[in-house]
Structure formats: structure tokens, C-alpha cells
Amino acid sequence: MPTTLDQREEAPTEARTPHVRIGILGAGFAGLGMAIKLKQAGIEDFVICERDTGVGGTWWANTYPGCQCDIPSHLYSFSFAPNPDWTRTYPNQPEIKNYLAHCAERYGILEHIRFGCEVTGAEWDEADRLWRVHTSQGPLTADLLIGAPGGLSEPSSPDLPGLDSFQGTTFHTARWNHDHELTSRRVAVIGTGASAIQVVPQIQPIVEHLDVFQRTPPWIVPHRDRPITKFERRLYRRFPALQRLARAGIYWSRELLVPGLIHNNRMLRMIERMARRHLEEQVPDPELRARLTPSYRIGCKRILPSNDWYPAITKPNVEVVTSGIREVTPTGVVDRDGVEHPADTIIFGTGFYVTDIPLAKLLRGRDGRLLSEVWDGSPQAYMGSAIAGFPNLFLLVGPNTGLGHNSIVFMIEAQLNYVMDALCAMREREVGEIEVREEAQRAYNEYLQSRMGQTVWNSGGCSSWYIDANGKNTTIWPDFTWRFWQRTRRFDSGAYRLTAPARRPAPTTEPVTA
Ligand code: NAP
Numbered sequence: 001m002p003t004t005l006d007q008r009e010e011a012p013t014e015a016r017t018p019h020v021r022i023g024i025l026g027a028g029f030a031g032l033g034m035a036i037k038l039k040q041a042g043i044e045d046f047v048i049c050e051r052d053t054g055v056g057g058t059w060w061a062n063t064y065p066g067c068q069c070d071i072p073s074h075l076y077s078f079s080f081a082p083n084p085d086w087t088r089t090y091p092n093q094p095e096i097k098n099y100l101a102h103c104a105e106r107y108g109i110l111e112h113i114r115f116g117c118e119v120t121g122a123e124w125d126e127a128d129r130l131w132r133v134h135t136s137q138g139p140l141t142a143d144l145l146i147g148a149p150g151g152l153s154e155p156s157s158p159d160l161p162g163l164d165s166f167q168g169t170t171f172h173t174a175r176w177n178h179d180h181e182l183t184s185r186r187v188a189v190i191g192t193g194a195s196a197i198q199v200v201p202q203i204q205p206i207v208e209h210l211d212v213f214q215r216t217p218p219w220i221v222p223h224r225d226r227p228i229t230k231f232e233r234r235l236y237r238r239f240p241a242l243q244r245l246a247r248a249g250i251y252w253s254r255e256l257l258v259p260g261l262i263h264n265n266r267m268l269r270m271i272e273r274m275a276r277r278h279l280e281e282q283v284p285d286p287e288l289r290a291r292l293t294p295s296y297r298i299g300c301k302r303i304l305p306s307n308d309w310y311p312a313i314t315k316p317n318v319e320v321v322t323s324g325i326r327e328v329t330p331t332g333v334v335d336r337d338g339v340e341h342p343a344d345t346i347i348f349g350t351g352f353y354v355t356d357i358p359l360a361k362l363l364r365g366r367d368g369r370l371l372s373e374v375w376d377g378s379p380q381a382y383m384g385s386a387i388a389g390f391p392n393l394f395l396l397v398g399p400n401t402g403l404g405h406n407s408i409v410f411m412i413e414a415q416l417n418y419v420m421d422a423l424c425a426m427r428e429r430e431v432g433e434i435e436v437r438e439e440a441q442r443a444y445n446e447y448l449q450s451r452m453g454q455t456v457w458n459s460g461g462c463s464s465w466y467i468d469a470n471g472k473n474t475t476i477w478p479d480f481t482w483r484f485w486q487r488t489r490r491f492d493s494g495a496y497r498l499t500a501p502a503r504r505p506a507p508t509t510e511p512v513t514a
Helices: 005-016 029-040 093-106 194-203 230-238 240-255 258-262 265-282 286-292 309-313 371-375 408-429 438-452 481-488
Strands: 018-025 046-050 113-115 119-125 130-135 138-147 169-172 186-190 209-213 318-321 325-329 332-335 340-342 345-348 393-395 431-436 496-501
Touching: 018 029, 018 130, 029 046, 029 093, 029 408, 186 194, 186 332, 194 209, 194 309, 209 332, 230 240, 258 265, 265 286, 265 309, 286 318, 309 318, 393 408, 408 431, 408 481, 408 496, 431 438
Parallel strands: 018 046, 018 138, 046 113, 138 393, 169 345, 186 209, 186 345, 209 318
Antiparallel strands: 119 130, 130 138, 325 332, 332 340, 431 496
């Protein structure tokens, strides 16, 4: 493995490099869940590096007006930590953030978190059989690394021609600028995805004028969100089984979508009809309606629930621009018809880096190559977790664990059980190194890709961030979610190489205190 300048510089202070058994990257749903499971198993020797100053990951970072999860509250929580106090059937961002903060406190995780700690690189040290992690707060070493950066954590903004010349204010929905007053402004919102359709109805009443730049119309279905009454909340508190029942009902009703999503897209026509009716009811102008009607099968991109998106974009102070963006000028945005739309604020609701996650550019495996080089545009892992050539590394919410229809928390919990079982196997066999076999990883991914052809994500006629630079769907789990749970229920040691006695080099390192 090439020696980096960093390492050379660190060499003299090696003796003082803090060491942990497990390093977790990220304190979002997945990282916190992992920490809770470790605690529950009596493992205390771990640290979480979190670049932000609070817990919650994407739910900490996304504070835009109207930010809400489109998965029902009862299902969008850990199964082992139900929250009877959700105030709405679909949770809004502050409530999710508070829920996660509460979990971190309740399970004693806070003391393990280093906040404001950005990981800037990590490489597997073949000689010492540990990960050398570089962070903004100094180096540390870990026997095992668990990457939980979240699939939607790095905002992506397009590099529009002329953007540098813009004299107004720009920001991304995921980095909302709360100091920038929008009242009476002329605002351009770029994108019409999940975030934009929540922001626009919130800001439309206060801005002077709003131009919404739509590249592809989303499918919008009626939203079933409603307040949860105090009576219901009392019931859930008094009879937790009721909430478990509600959760199960939501889970299974969502699984009913899977056959349509993966086998027979025509089964989704019923939902398409519902969405068209919704559009007809809310947008009277046929010309605008035509521009808002998607030409791809519903489900190909995320199905978005909203009752206030269409009403907002049909208000007199809103224009929906669908001809595309030619350039940005110092004072506005010019569309492809050459019309300039004056603006003093540009808000990007343009999504995230998903198939090219920044973490992949930071991790170096056994042969010194970066994970991004190994992946070469197509992320792949075994069970969305383990990667050949990267020993003692597990990813959470890794490749092909994303969902278009159900709660990602379910997938996270399945992965947590898998990792915990792997740790058990390591302890029982007294081994210190674990690495998935390349052939197991290849077979698993060939199987996944063989299922993709018929899915709505691959054949639904849209382009989406589910598909990577090489045209592969390396984002979505193409099956019932309970099948993923089934596959990850037990650690399948046959797919792995478990080697090297569980030894630690003499304790030249200090334990980490966060
Ligand atoms: P997104 O769904 O990826 O939407 C990005 C939008 O920006 C799309 O309309 C896209 O158009 C447009 N866009 C991207 N680049 C553009 C360019 N160069 N010029 C013009 N338009 C451009 O991003 P998001 O809304 O942030 O949501 C991302 C994901 O986060 C969601 O799918 C969901 O999983 C999650 N999320 C969930 C919720 C929720 O639970 N309600 C809320 C927010 C986010 P095209 O469609 O043509 O690519």
C-alpha cells in the first residue's frame, strides 16, 4: 500500500493515536441504530464520527420549510423504540430529528459521538490489520469500520453556465439559508423532486414571484397526512400493541406495491389513474396540465404525495418553466426559449450525490485503491454491506438497499442484525479479520442485476438517480423488503473469509473518548 504523506507525518505520534474497536461514520438513523445495537450487546469500545453538530444525519441537515417524511410515522422509527407521541401520520423533520436525539440520549449514545468530526480519509493497514482513519479532529485507528453516511447526504447542485456571475443568493434545499429572508423576493426554484414539492407551497405565499424550473414532471398522488389526535396518542402509550399493529398494517400495505414495481408495471396503472385524477382536480388549465403530466410509468421515479403542490404552482405569482435552463445571468435565469426570468434568489432542489457517494473517495482497501476506483461508477457490495478488498468494513444503507415504496429504517435494522451477527461470528471463532469473498459478492450482484430488467426503475421510461453512470441500477433493492430481512437474518459465514487470530498489537494506542 502506498505510504501517504499523512501517514509519514503521523508516524512519530503513532503511540498517541487513539484506538477503538469499532469506528462508526455518521450519526444518522443507521449510525445511531448501530451504536444502540452495540451498546445492547455490551460493546462500549466504539466511537461515532459525525461531521455535523447534532444527531440525525439527513434529518439534522435538512431544515427547509415543509420538510417532512413521505413514509408514515409509525413505520419511520426503530422497531425497538416506538414513538407513541408522533403528532402527525407522516412525521415532519423537527419531530424526526427530536426522535433521533431522544434515542441517542435514551440509549446512552451521546458520550460516544465526536461532533464536528469530519472523516477525510481512511485506509486499511494490512500489517497492523486495522483501519487508519483521518478526521478533522486528528487520526484514530479502528479494528472495524462501519460506514453510515446515508444515501442522501451530499447535496448536488448543477454547474449551470453563468452561475458564478449571479449577484443574488443561492442555496440548496438541504442547506437551507435561514438568514436569507424570502419575503417579497423574486425566487427561482430549480427542480421538482421530493424536496422542491414540499418547499414551494411553503414559500409561495410570501415571495413576490416564483419561477419553478421543471425538467421532468413528477407523479403526484393525494397525501394522507393528518394530525394524530391526543386520544390516539394516549391509546398508543397505554397499549403499545396497538401501535405495533398500526405499524404492521402500514408495512404490509406498502409491500403490496412490490409486484407492480418489480414484475408487472401495468399493475401500477391504478395508482397512475389516481394521480391523473389528482392533477385534473387541482390544475384546471389544460396547457399547464399537459406540461405537468409525466410521460413515464409511475414509480420509475419516487411517487410523491402532496395536496398543496399543484395549488401552489397554479397561483398567480408562480410560473412553471419547462423549456429548460440555458444560463444564469447576474440578475436571473434564462430559459431555453431565451426568456430571462429575473431572480434575486436561486434555490436548488436538485437532489444528492447517490451513486457517487463522497465516502467512496475516502476509503482505501487492501490494495491501496480507493473504493470509488474499485466501484468505477457502479457501487456494489454483498448484502449492501461488505465489499471484497475492504476487510473489516461494513456499509449501512449501501448499494442496492434503497427503496421506492417502504421504510428505509426496516432495511437499516436488517443490516444492523447482520453486522451484529457478523461480530458474534468473529468473537466465537476468535478471528480478527473478515472479508467477503469476491465470488460471493459477484454472484449476489449478478443476481440483483438479473432482477432489474423488468422493474419499473429500469424499464419505466424515465431517467433517475437510481441508475448509475454505467446505466446500472445500483441503488434500489429489487424485491420485497422482507426478503432482504430474510437474507440478512443470519450472518452467512460461507460467503466470507474469516482469518487472522483476534489479536491486538500491544496497546500502543489510547482508547478514544468522544
Ligand atoms: P430529487 O428527487 O433527485 O429531485 C431533483 C430534482 O432536480 C428533479 O426534479 C430533477 O429533475 C431536478 N434537477 C436535477 N438536476 C437538474 C438540472 N441540472 N436542471 C434542472 N433540473 C434539475 O431530489 P430531492 O427532491 O432532494 O429528493 C431526493 C430524495 O430524497 C428523494 O427521492 C427521497 O428519497 C428523499 N426525500 C424524501 C423526502 C420525503 O420523505 N418526503 C423529502 C425530500 C427528499 P429530473 O427529474 O429531470 O432529474
